Amino acid sequence: MPTTRGRATAAAGAALAAAGLVLGHPELTLLGVLAITAVAAALTQVHRPTPLTATRVLAARRTTPGTALDVVLHLTARHPTQVTERIDGPDGLTHRPLPDPHTHPGPSTYQITADRRGTLDLGPVRTLRTDPLGLAAATRHHGGTDRIWVHPPTHRLHPAPGGTLPDHDGGTDAARTGGLTFHGLRDHVPGDDLRQVHWRASARHGRLLVREHVDTSHPRLLVLVDEHTPNRDALDEIAAAAASLLITALRAGHGCELHLCGGRRHTVHAGSATGATVVLDALAELIPTPTDPVRACRLLATRPPADTAVLLTASTDTATLAAFAALSAHHRTLVAALIGAPTTTAHPGVRLLHAATAADFARQWNRT
Structure with a gap:
């Protein structure tokens, strides 16, 4: 498309051509026609195909905040061109300049670091082609995209209480049985x-x-995450708390479930080789979203009984806490963690934790 200079040149050319015709000065008409022709030629030049191939190689697809990853791009081009890498991450969209593959053949390597939880979508590679006079420019995209998951940080926690099963006297038994x-x-x-x-x-x-x-042979942990937060910082803390709970449970050999108030659910059985990756990927993808936590709490009553159910939220909505407290007859232990939320009154049957951050949540969790 024409650049600002190109549009100004075309407008000036049209004005000169019109003035030349009205005033009877062929020289002005010729200058105007030449200006318009130059812009048309520039558009033709930049819109010619730009042969370029792009292959991306990642050192890893999963990382944690603050860790640098190497990205290697193999680019080939027949003509000089401006090349940039599109990077869409938690902090917004950027375009990273890359060496011209025509004048600098060979792999192009750069490092990328995410300062917070989220996802990094790399690509496609973008080329910018301009004419020598700067009258027109055209961008094209090459290659595919690759995603990097930036997992939330985790904190060391004591495992949730062990599993229990009904005994013949109407009580509970911590012994394992079945499968x-x-x-x-x-x-x-x-x-x-x-x-x-x-x-x-x-x-x-x-x-x-x-x-x-x-799975009747292992304790079960159920974590309900409310994605409706005032900002992304609050959701980062909630995601870190959820990750700490789930990873602790998996390392202890317990089965667990991650429920999002937005509707998604992930079940990980004890001993799963990929369970940690599944739940951490889901937590990395979280974004602040309007939810219906009351409905989500009611749906938990349809799930198999858990030994411990934990609600992680930044809201002090009384209806949500009441709906969660109603699960006391279904799940053995209920914990509501209000992270970054004002102090509120506890509901019967629910252990209430107030924490400013995920690290503060971990300290309070380990205290009891």
């Missing part, structure tokens, strides 16, 4: 494994139903 057993059928929600869909029952009821299994 992965069928619990029932429920409606499909985003994030469910399609391999667990019960197709015959789904066809009979006219909606997707999935098999629900319970």
Whole structure:
């Protein structure tokens, strides 16, 4: 498209040509036509295809805040061109200049560091082509994109209380028994494994139903995250607290579930080799989003009973805390952690923690 100079040149050329025709000065008309022709030639030149290939190699696809990663780009070009790498991260969109692959052949390496939790989307590579007079410019995109997950930091926590099972006297027993057993059928929600869909029952009821299994041999931790926060800083602290809880549970050999008030859910069975990556990726992708935490709390009543259910939120909404407290008959231990939120009154059956940051949450969690 024409640059600012190109548009000014075309406008001036049109004015000169019109003036020459009106005043009867062919010289002015010629100058005007030449100016317009120059802009048209520049547009033709910059819109010619720019042959360029781009291949990106990443040292790792998952990292933590403050850790530098090497990115290697293999670029080839037949003509000199301006090349930039598109980087869309937690701090916004930037374009990183790269050496001209025509004049500097060979791999191009740079380091990238994320200062906070989130995702980094690299690419595509952008080329900018201009004419010698600067009358026109055209950008094109080459290659694909790659994502880097910046996981939230974790803090050392004491594991949640151990698993319990009903005994014959109506009490509870901490002994392990059984294994992965069928619990029932429920409606499909985003994030469910399609391999667990019960197709015959789904066809009979006219909606997707999935098999629900319970691991009766391991304690279970359920973490509910409210993504509705006043800013991204508050959500970063909540994500770090959730990551600390989930990673501690997995390292202790416990099964766990991550529920987002926005609707997504991730279940990780004890001993899963990829469970930590799944939940940390989900926490890295969190962004502040309007949610319905009351509805999310009610949905937890349809889940298999957990030994410990934890609500992480930056809100002191009484309706949310009341809905969470209503789960006391379903889940053994309830903990509501208000991170960065004002002090509020506790509800019966709920252990309430007030913390300014994830580190403060960890200190309070370990204190009891």
